[in-house]
Amino acid sequence: MITIAVAQPRCAPRDVAANAVAHAEAVRAASARVVVFPELSLTGYHFDAPVVSPDVLGPLVAACAETGAVALAGAPVAGPSGSGRSIGVLEVTGAGVRVAYRKMWLGGEEPAHFVPGDAPAAVEVDGVRIGLAVCKDTGVPEHAAAVAALGSDVYAAGVAEHESDLDVMRSRARRIAVRHGVWVAVASFAGSTGEGFARAAGRSAVWDPRGALVRSAGAEVDAVARAGVVPRPAGA
Template identity: 60%
Template sequence: MRQPLRVAAAQPPVAAHDVATNARVHADVVRAAGARLVVFPELSLTGYELDADPVPAGDHRLEPLVRACAETGAVALAGAPVPGGGDRENPSIAVLAVDAAGATVVYRKMWLGGPEPDRFAPGTEPAVFDVDGWRLGLAVCKDTGVARHAADTVALGVDGYVAGVLESADDAAVPAERACRVTGEHGVWVVVASFAGSTGGGYAEAAGGSGIWAPDGSVLDRAGPEPGAVVTAVLGREPAA
């Protein structure tokens, strides 16, 4: 029988372009979170710096995060620009799954916004990531605002919808609104790791507000706007009455 899954959504402080430092911070979060799955925001390994160099899955700077996952038995979903795949010449905004064996590109953002298409190639299909029998659909930021993305992802047969996002403080309500739309329309668990602090692209103050929602739309845990916050919950455990 599938066991409940403890998850965490983290919004660490992020240093612009500094993959090595950010990987060490991610590793500290993984060690402290006590979760099987730790989700990080969009482009968490570089910041929202659209000129950042792509981060290959085998990048040695990710080794502290790999070691932390090995020590704790955790899987981390981190955000990074990655080299183009297949026929793509341009890099992608992606999700890297990191565990004791290393890092793997598991999803490429499909719905690009603002200046992103000038630099990045969109992903071509939704993706499902399996953790201990839990099928988790993956999303990055604008994906969560496109109803078709959630519908196409859920159609693959998922238990949850997991996203790394970045919103400005002025749009702090957006991640929760989108999470509640997904729970309301599809009845799945939702985990959102939302960038906090400041980063490139004009985001002098990001929203934070990472959260975890049950299929009935109830909030299991929610962070404030501060960098460094981590929220946790157990998927498969009914919320307290």
């Protein structure tokens, strides 16, 4: 079993250095092996945010080193071909930073600013496989199926949703959990950010493989929710 947390830290628009400090504080507060963060959590949901350089993530790397945590943070990253930008998930450990996943299913005006990723992805922590997703990915059945096919025990998603879309986020999470027999961890942006997100949903949460809500944060900035998750039995 590992403990996974979903965090919704404060976010200063495009200020990666300040947001790295906020992420580091969230990692320390979470007391979890894995901490999942919302979509574009290191910059805010801004279409013009530049690719995040690992050089400014020192505080987050240090927090992961101190706590033994793996952070899955949202950021603009270089596209899969090395050109353009993608909406990515950075895997941050005490050893450094790498791009773990690029959002495959872009929504709204995102295609005018970002390029999609070209493959599903999962990371493994202490024998638990954690499949990765970003926002609209969660609404695409083919994506959940592809992530499950990687042998994932957990489907972890960073999202930015309007407060009015909270029920959509939760129904997607339950559907994925039940259909694929996986834990679902959703880190949801809280507070306000760019591109019309005056009131983001927050309420990050974890569901068990039966679709039951196990833990949920509130709508407030800096909230964290955590739960213990176990891998599926071999052959299940």
